[in-house]
Amino acid sequence: MTAYLLNRLITGLATLLVASLVVFAVLEVLPGDPARLxxxxxxxxxxxxxxxxxxxxxxxxxxxYLDWIGGMLSLDLGKSYTYSVPVLDLVKERxxxxxxxxxxxxxxxxxxxxxxxxxxxQRRGRAGDTLSMGAAQIGVAVPNFWFALILIYIxxxxxxxxxxxxxxxxxxxxxxxxxxxxxxxIALALPQAAILARVTxxxxxxxxxxxxxxxxxxxxxxxxxxxxxxxxxxALIPVVTIVGLQFSFLLAGTIIIENVxxxxxxxxxxxxxxxxxxxxVVESVVMLLVASVIVVNLLVDLSYAVVDPRLRAR
Amino acid sequence: xxxWTTFVAAAAMAIAASTTAFAxxxxxxxxxxxxxxxLDPTAGAAAAIREVVYANVFEGLTRIGPxxxxxxxxxxxxxxxxxxxxxxxxxxxGVKFHDGSxxxxxxxxxxxxxxxxxxxxxxxxxxxxxxxxxxxxxxxxVKVTLKHPQGAFLxxxxxxxxxIVSPKSADTNKEKPIGTGPFKFDSWARGSSIKLAKSDSYxxxxxxxxxxxxxxIPDASAALPALLSxxxxxxxxxxxxxxxxxxxxxxxxxxxxxxxxxxxxLTMNNxxxxxxxxxxxxxxxxALDRQAIIDGASTGLGTPIGSHFSPANxxxxxxxxxxxxxxxxxxxxxxxAGLENGFKTTLKxxxxxxxxDGGQVIASELxxxxxxxxxxxxxxxxxxKQVFTDKDYDLTxxxxxxxxxxxxxxxxxxxxxxxxxxxxxxxxxxxxxxxETKRSELYGEAQKILAQDAPVxxxxxxxKIGVWDAKIEGLWENAPIPANxxxxxxxxx
Numbered sequence: 117m118t119a120y121l122l123n124r125l126i127t128g129l130a131t132l133l134v135a136s137l138v139v140f141a142v143l144e145v146l147p148g149d150p151a152r153l154x155x156x157x158x159x160x161x162x163x164x165x166x167x168x169x170x171x172x173x174x175x176x177x178x179x180x181y182l183d184w185i186g187g188m189l190s191l192d193l194g195k196s197y198t199y200s201v202p203v204l205d206l207v208k209e210r211x212x213x214x215x216x217x218x219x220x221x222x223x224x225x226x227x228x229x230x231x232x233x234x235x236x237x238q239r240r241g242r243a244g245d246t247l248s249m250g251a252a253q254i255g256v257a258v259p260n261f262w263f264a265l266i267l268i269y270i271x272x273x274x275x276x277x278x279x280x281x282x283x284x285x286x287x288x289x290x291x292x293x294x295x296x297x298x299x300x301x302i303a304l305a306l307p308q309a310a311i312l313a314r315v316t317x318x319x320x321x322x323x324x325x326x327x328x329x330x331x332x333x334x335x336x337x338x339x340x341x342x343x344x345x346x347x348x349x350x351a352l353i354p355v356v357t358i359v360g361l362q363f364s365f366l367l368a369g370t371i372i373i374e375n376v377x378x379x380x381x382x383x384x385x386x387x388x389x390x391x392x393x394x395x396x397v398v399e400s401v402v403m404l405l406v407a408s409v410i411v412v413n414l415l416v417d418l419s420y421a422v423v424d425p426r427l428r429a430r
Numbered sequence: 431x432x433x434w435t436t437f438v439a440a441a442a443m444a445i446a447a448s449t450t451a452f453a454x455x456x457x458x459x460x461x462x463x464x465x466x467x468x469l470d471p472t473a474g475a476a477a478a479i480r481e482v483v484y485a486n487v488f489e490g491l492t493r494i495g496p497x498x499x500x501x502x503x504x505x506x507x508x509x510x511x512x513x514x515x516x517x518x519x520x521x522x523x524g525v526k527f528h529d530g531s532x533x534x535x536x537x538x539x540x541x542x543x544x545x546x547x548x549x550x551x552x553x554x555x556x557x558x559x560x561x562x563x564x565x566x567x568x569x570x571x572v573k574v575t576l577k578h579p580q581g582a583f584l585x586x587x588x589x590x591x592x593x594i595v596s597p598k599s600a601d602t603n604k605e606k607p608i609g610t611g612p613f614k615f616d617s618w619a620r621g622s623s624i625k626l627a628k629s630d631s632y633x634x635x636x637x638x639x640x641x642x643x644x645x646x647i648p649d650a651s652a653a654l655p656a657l658l659s660x661x662x663x664x665x666x667x668x669x670x671x672x673x674x675x676x677x678x679x680x681x682x683x684x685x686x687x688x689x690x691x692x693x694x695x696l697t698m699n700n701x702x703x704x705x706x707x708x709x710x711x712x713x714x715x716x717a718l719d720r721q722a723i724i725d726g727a728s729t730g731l732g733t734p735i736g737s738h739f740s741p742a743n744x745x746x747x748x749x750x751x752x753x754x755x756x757x758x759x760x761x762x763x764x765x766x767a768g769l770e771n772g773f774k775t776t777l778k779x780x781x782x783x784x785x786x787d788g789g790q791v792i793a794s795e796l797x798x799x800x801x802x803x804x805x806x807x808x809x810x811x812x813x814x815k816q817v818f819t820d821k822d823y824d825l826t827x828x829x830x831x832x833x834x835x836x837x838x839x840x841x842x843x844x845x846x847x848x849x850x851x852x853x854x855x856x857x858x859x860x861x862x863x864x865x866e867t868k869r870s871e872l873y874g875e876a877q878k879i880l881a882q883d884a885p886v887x888x889x890x891x892x893x894k895i896g897v898w899d900a901k902i903e904g905l906w907e908n909a910p911i912p913a914n915x916x917x918x919x920x921x922x923x
Contacts, residue, residue, distance in 0.1 A: 148811025149819070154467065155553040156475025157818060158832050167551040198467035199620060200604045209620055265651060272659045280659040281652050282645055285619050375649035378656075380621025384648070388621075392467065393811045 124417075128410040135406045136188075136399075140181050143395045149173075150197045150393040171197050184399060193400040198392050203400045206385065213283055214381040217297050217304070218366035224305035225312055226359065230348075232309070233316025233355075238343060240321055249317065255310025264303035264376045271299060281377040300377045304370060308362050315358050319351040326350075352423045360416035364409045368401075455921040456640040458902070460914060461653060461662040463669055465621065465646040468604035471590035472545060475553035477831065477912035480590040481666070482624055482644050484913035487528075488593035488609035491519055491538065491572075492584050498743065498833065498910030500584050504533070504594055504610060505572075514579030514864045521570040525633040527596045528614040535566040541594045542574070554591040554832075560861075581864050585834065589911065612637040612917055622646060626916075638920035657683070657897060664898035666905055666914050669783075674729065677897055684900045687731055688908035689742040692829040692892030694732070694784055696792060697817075699824055700885050701847035704769060711884040713763035715753040717799045718792065724890050727788030732890040737877040738836045741891055742908055745873040749881035750888075760799045772800020775824040779805060780813040784892065785827040792827065792887075818845045829892050833911050836876055839885065848885040 151167040152159070168174055175183075187194050193203035232252070236245045272280035278299055284292045323329065324347050332342045371383030382401065389397035421428045466478035471488060485493055493503040502508075505519040525533040544550060546558035560580040565573045576583065586592060599608035607615045612632040616625040624644045628637055645662055647653050650669035656662040657677070670677065678685050698705040698714065705711060720734040733741045736749030764770060779789040786807065793803045803825060808816065817823040823845075830838065839848055840857040856876045863869050881888070894909045904918035 146811075147815045148809070149815060150811075152814050152819065153811055154474050154476075155551065157814075157830070158556065158835070158838075159475060159553045160555045162548070163551050163553065163555045166549045169549075170551060200468055201620075206620060261651075265655070268652075268655045268659075272661075273655050276659060280655040280661050281647065282656075282661065283619070283622050285622070376652050378622070378645070378647045378649065378652055380619065380646075384621055388465070391810060 124414055128407075128414070131410060132403065132406060136185060136403060137181075139399050139402045140184070143398060144177060146393070148393045150395065153393055154198065184396070188400070188403065194396045196389075196394055196397050198389075198394045198397075203397050206397065207382075207401060207404060210380060210382045210385045212286060213297075213379055214367055214370070214383070216293075217301055217370070217379070217381065218363060220297060220301040221304040221308065221366050222359065222363055224301055225308040225362065228305065228309040229312030230316055230355070232313040234320060234343060234348060236313070236317040237320035237324060237347075238339070240324075245317075249314065252310040252313045255306050256314070258307070259372075260303050260307045261372045261376050263306055264300065264373055267299045267303055268376070281379070283379050296377075296379070300370075300373050300379060303376075304366060304373055308366070312355065312358055312362070316351065316355050319354045320347055323347045323351040349423065353420060356416055356419050356423060360412050364405075364412050367408060368405050454638075454923065456638065457643075458639055458641070458664060458916070458919065458921075459643045459645055459662050461647045461656055461665040461668070462644050462914075463646075463648055463650075463653075463667070465648075466624075469607040469615065469618070469624070470595075470603040471593055472541070472595060472600075473551050473553070473604065480912040481914045482626075483607055483609065483611075483615075484590045484593075484911070485611065485915040485917055486613040486626060486642070487607050487611045487615055488590070488595070489611050490587055490589070490593045491521075492588040494585070494588040494833070494911045494913075496906045496908065496910070496915070498908075500588055503588070504538075508584070510864070514581075514862075515576045517574045517576070517583065518567070519572045519574070521572065522633055523570050525610050526631050527599070527610055528608045528629055528631075529596070529599060530631075531596055531598060533594070533596070533610050534569040535572045536569075537594050537596055538572045539564045539566050540597045540600075542592075544595075544600065545592065552591055554589060557586040557589055557592060579862050579864060581860055581862070581869055582834070589833075590913070613639075613642060616641075635917075637917050639916060642916050644914075664896075664902055664905060666894070666896050666898070667909070668895050668897045670895055670897070671729065674895070682900055683897055684902070686896040686898075686905075686907050688894040688896060688906070689733065689740060690831065690892045690894045690909040691740050691742075691833040691835075691911065692831040693735060693738050693740065693835075694727070694788070694827065694829040694889045694892055695738070696887030696889060697823075697826045697828065697846060698886055699821065699845075699847055700849070702824060704767065704773060705824065707767050708883070709763045709767040710769065711887075712753055713760040713767070713799060714796065714801070715884045715887050716756045716760035716763065717795050717801070718887050718889065719755045719795060720750065720890060722795070723788050723791050726791035727784040728890065728893060731893040731895065733893075734890050735888045737881040737888055738830070738839065738886075739873070739877050740833075740910075742910065743834070745870045747874050747877055749877060752881040753884060757798055764799060764801075770800075772802065774802045774804070777803040777805050777825045777827070778813065778817050778823045779807050779826065780810055780817075780828055781807075782829070784829060788827055788889065821845050821847060827889075831892070831912070836873070836880070839880060846885055848883075850879060850883060850885075853879045853883075 151164045151171060155164055196203055196206055232248050236248045239245045268280050271277050278295050283296045286293050329342060329347055332346050368382050371387050374381040374384045386401050462481060464478045466482055467474055467476055469479055469483055471479050471483055489503045491505040492500050495501045504521055506522050508517055508519045510517055527533055542564045545552045546561055560576045561574060562577045563575045567573050595603055596608060612629055613626040614629040616627045618624045626642045628640045647656055650671055653669055654673050657665060677683050698711055700706060724730060724732045734750045736752050739746050777789055777793055779785045789805055793805055796803050817826050837857050838844055840854045856872055860872045898905055901921050903920055903922050906915055
């Protein structure tokens, strides 16, 4: 187990190093000058030059790379070109929105998907199966921003139960902050739940056909117990894999939902930073995301061992 | 028991009375599409910076009013020497910055010197180029000497880029702006909202609002529900799209279509063949059906223009008839230029909707006279590099939003690649003229030269679509400069 973890750690660090080179190189060749973007079309060339100097853009490329990497190792992610505040502060603010949102959405998604998937598997080929999988099909097909707009019009414009968007910040209190995250979390969770429900169902159906299930039934165990205790646990590996992938997506791939609800999340930060050529923010946030994907993947692999004791030996 | 009910009734009446007496709200949430990168108008070009802080947080010597007029601000009065080179400003006394420090002539000198210094990162450094020296005469008097007379000097000092900052806070204004205005900066939740609060130590007429919040709503589809749910009560520049009729029909809202200083133009690379040929430029100008372009690019809102001047400006002359839409004539002009079979070219488009949608309309109009323009969409950063800086383009569409910016056609090495000695002379004369009537004449002449020369295809003036709660008064109808001046805004019943 220790050798395994050590191995994973080294692979993770190597991945980070390669990613840092790729990110830096890609942004280096991306056309556009952050200083000119900041000062606009009317700026005099010497003012643009002065700002380039101030931003440190006139230093040689390798030096800038080393500066950046060195800074990251000491947890100093540098200062945003546009916002001119430390990148770490920016990221912290955004993570305070994106992480809770991702967690709520994921919990919701799992809470919906597992029972629905199990329900459908249990009634394979019957009306319940067709209905719930039909609903899941719709959930997969309908884009989440459309869900989001429907939810906004019902709950914010018509019923006025929650705000139409925005985020008051956790300093405004836990409940107002949660209220702002409910609709986006639902809008994110539904399509994810639909995918997850389908995976749960097919995985369960497969497991239910196995010999040990028949044995369990033959012992006289009620079907429900067999389903929840024996079959589900064995069907979880593909489900956990998908959950892991979904979490990585929910952390940064939610820009459309963030835009519709004008939430200050990580997705919007990175999008805005790219369009404004706030290179230092893009670089640092991408690295952070790469790191979080590596960690999530590791957790997923470790959870396989929890779900399936046979894997522990390896 | 009886006493209780009396008491409750009395209390209820008291509350009712107090709410009617103080019914007028004193808070306002405004929606805006783009978040400012930072909040220092002396170090960045983004209109969003001014839309938050201009006139609210920061003030200059002069300021621009709702109709584009020059008004006194921190300078209560001024005198101009006979040769037009020396401006002596008398400053208001008893003015304080929001951090409590006193404002005085030293701060004016500091701010103007800082803006024109060698290492200045002021986005409009050109505004200060005519300044020779800035002298402190006494704590409330400043003397500015120019290298040459400059007719627009007082106007220039009203730009957001010319606001007066304190040496103590100049370096931190980006994150925590400290000005002299009637609102002080409260907080900024990045990506989400910027809050201002009334400044109690303001030197001038106090504002009616206690709190103002600018909420960032980047997505057009989110703007309407934000307004309908009451989360946002005003959208001074709203991305309405197709929902305009719906809002106009709703009595809760006021829809005000005003003008901006954004001349939207089809720029041609004037040095690159065949656009160096006047006949080709005329042909393209005649191929443009401005109303169809406005319909496609700006949902039918916006005023057609025939030169580079805002129709809201008092010196504007209507030159849309110079080269009216005429396909047959356009084809003839192309033939005279030796291009009767048309030609292939490119049309590079930046991200705004007016450019992307307008580009489609224009490409199809050009096809009618045999010009095959390939559309190339570009990101802003890429557009600024390829088109604006490297001048590697044939045609492009962009809105020039700086106020009163006809002078850009006299700029050497500007991305238009336009060069007209006659036009340059008019611009030089304008700089040396302070007489208002003469200035108007010169502006007229400049507009005519451009209309005739057609260095670009003049399309339309960008509209300002303002939507706000019908009970709000005092927001600007037009945008003579980028600003959301809240100094006169109040709720009425």
